[in-house]
Amino acid sequence: MNIRRSYPGIADLEKGAKRCLPRFVWDYLVGGVGSENCIERNRRSLDGILLRPQYICDADIPNLKTNLLGRTYDLPFGVAPVGLSGLIRPHAAEILAQAACSANIPFCLSAFANSSLETIADIAPKHAWFQHYVTNQRDIENDILDRARAAGYDTLVVTVDVPTAGKRERDIRNGLSDPVVLRPTTFLQCLLKPRWAIAMAKAGAPVFANLARYAPPEASPAELEKFFGSLVEGHVTSERLAELRQAWNGKLVVKGVLDTADADLCRQIGADALFLSNHGGRQLDAAPTAADVIGKIRDVAGDGMAIIVDGGVRSGLDVARLLATGAQFVLLGRAFMFGVAALDRSGGHYVIDILRQELRSTLKQIGCRDVADLTGFYQSQ
Numbered sequence: 001m002n003i004r005r006s007y008p009g010i011a012d013l014e015k016g017a018k019r020c021l022p023r024f025v026w027d028y029l030v031g032g033v034g035s036e037n038c039i040e041r042n043r044r045s046l047d048g049i050l051l052r053p054q055y056i057c058d059a060d061i062p063n064l065k066t067n068l069l070g071r072t073y074d075l076p077f078g079v080a081p082v083g084l085s086g087l088i089r090p091h092a093a094e095i096l097a098q099a100a101c102s103a104n105i106p107f108c109l110s111a112f113a114n115s116s117l118e119t120i121a122d123i124a125p126k127h128a129w130f131q132h133y134v135t136n137q138r139d140i141e142n143d144i145l146d147r148a149r150a151a152g153y154d155t156l157v158v159t160v161d162v163p164t165a166g167k168r169e170r171d172i173r174n175g176l177s178d179p180v181v182l183r184p185t186t187f188l189q190c191l192l193k194p195r196w197a198i199a200m201a202k203a204g205a206p207v208f209a210n211l212a213r214y215a216p217p218e219a220s221p222a223e224l225e226k227f228f229g230s231l232v233e234g235h236v237t238s239e240r241l242a243e244l245r246q247a248w249n250g251k252l253v254v255k256g257v258l259d260t261a262d263a264d265l266c267r268q269i270g271a272d273a274l275f276l277s278n279h280g281g282r283q284l285d286a287a288p289t290a291a292d293v294i295g296k297i298r299d300v301a302g303d304g305m306a307i308i309v310d311g312g313v314r315s316g317l318d319v320a321r322l323l324a325t326g327a328q329f330v331l332l333g334r335a336f337m338f339g340v341a342a343l344d345r346s347g348g349h350y351v352i353d354i355l356r357q358e359l360r361s362t363l364k365q366i367g368c369r370d371v372a373d374l375t376g377f378y379q380s381q
């Protein structure tokens with residue numbers, strides 16, 4: 001198979017992933033909250049960002065290197081945290097962490113991933129970030145932070161946009177919501193995707209590798225579900241964020257910020273970066289997009305906090321669009337998962353290659369010498 005011809009872009013990998021995954025897994029990956037308007041809004045918002053080309057110039061070899069949080073990355077994008085990634089493909093997080101490290105871009109591990117933070121730190125030293133959900137179970141939180149420090153993480157991403165579980169109707173229909181009910185159709189869907197089914201059978205059911213050790217011993221599946229849910233739900237107060245700031249000496253990124261007052265609170269507690277995100281349309285169907293809010297939030301953030309964004313990014317052009325709105329860095333969730341679902345081990349490298357080439361080509365097309373200069377090419381409408 002000629003990969004470049006079969007999968008010229010992320011949209012082709014998305015189709016490939018759909019062919020490989022059982023329906024309930026596909027729905028888990030692509031689905032959103034409610035009527036999924038927010039997912040569509042993410043796309044429309046990106047399509048609405050125009051770049052003004054300047055053709056008469058000398059910009060043949062554009063610089064894509066970007067400084068963020070004290071490091072220089074080769075590209076201005078990275079891998080967003082995706083929970084239960086082992087359901088898409090066993091060891092998906094390891095595959096992506098390895099690809100990210102070799103391309104010198106960051107990989108953010110979800111607290112709810114199926115690979116442990118220690119494993120990922122070994123695979124991607126200096127490139128792994130850890131995503132954490134604030135929990136009132138302090139002994140667990142302290143232990144997680146101790147482990148992250150001991151493993152060498154220097155960037156902690158605290159997600160604040162899950163005060164309650166998003167109502168994801170696809171998951172409810174598929175029996176993947178609370179309580180999880182595996183129906184005969186679920187097994188049938190697995191049998192229809194033998195490559196996925198064999199890989200899963202070999203690897204065993206995915207476990208929450210970072211959190212399973214804290215679960216009550218001998219807990220029933222229903223009790224386990226309740227326990228894992230209890231680790232996430234609830235509002236994050238500014239006091240709790242301030243405590244985390246005190247406890248974590250490394251870089252602190254707050255993920256899920258879409259409001260200027262929240263941004264200001266993050267500034268006051270000393271966060272290093274704001275991560276503008278609507279969780280890929282999985283939490284609030286009426287949420288704005290990162291591009292909708294970045295202007296006002298940039299004013300609040302000043303120069304003190306970096307701005308990272310995500311939501312619906314499916315090409316190098318999309319990365320350029322978001323950088324042109326004033327973001328310093330862009331993460332992608334589903335796009336990387338499509339790569340791994342469709343192409344297994346080579347999926348991570350391949351998605352990075354596509355995005356790199358498209359980004360470089362976009363910069364050449366508009367006459368931009370450096371990703372840091374993209375704001376000068378933003379065409380306001």
Ligand SMILES: Cc1cc2nc3c(=O)[nH]c(=O)nc-3n(C[C@H](O)[C@H](O)[C@H](O)COP(=O)(O)O)c2cc1C
Pocket residue numbers: 028029030080081082083084110111112113131159255277278279280281282310311312313331332333334335
């Ligand atoms: C299947 C799935 C699971 C996710 N799990 C997490 C998670 O555990 N923690 C988190 O902060 N964000 C999580 N997210 C949100 C992503 O980090 C990211 O914000 C989102 O995927 C960006 O949108 P995109 O997928 O269109 O790129 C998840 C997203 C998806 C699609």
